[in-house]
Amino acid sequence: MKKVGVLIVLGLLLFTGCSKPNKTVDEYYRLVDDLKKEDNFTGDKDFEFTLTVLKLTADEVQYRLILDKPKIIMKDIRLLLIHNQKTTDIFPSIGIFDDKISLIPDSSGTKGLVLVGYLPFSGNEGDFIGEFRLFLEYQDDKGDIVKKYYKIQK
Secondary structure, three states, rough: HHHHHHHHHHHHHHHHHHHHHOOOHHHHHHHHHHHHHHOOOOOOOOOOOEEEEEEEEEEEEEEEEEEOOOOOOOOEEEEHHHEOOOOOOOOOEEEOOOOOOOEEOOOOOOOEEEEEEEEEOOOOOOHHEEEEEEEEEEEOOOOOOOEEEEEEEO
């Protein structure tokens, strides 16, 4: 009888542990929703970024955002890139599901960041039209949290 009781308790603990919301996943979806609704985009850049879309196969393109050459100290970066195309894939990010990264000008550390994603597209590479939105959050050299939003038409 004790074994049955132990099994029931272990089962309840297992189901209870599985039912807790995952804060990281919730945060990711909140950031995606906020970025979709955002309409206050900045034009200033304390770094360089480049967005490219390359044809990979007859029915797929790869999009790649490169953020590098920081002009200021950017610690604990969180980065999220979304688009307006239909897809079932997760949007690429840095610092949400994985460790945050810092970019420091003229250092021997990390020089830049790359976000890569894939989209179904059967047209010619030059015919691709899309809107990309970038969320960037970092801590500046004073310890303040800075949030910026960018919109890129491709």
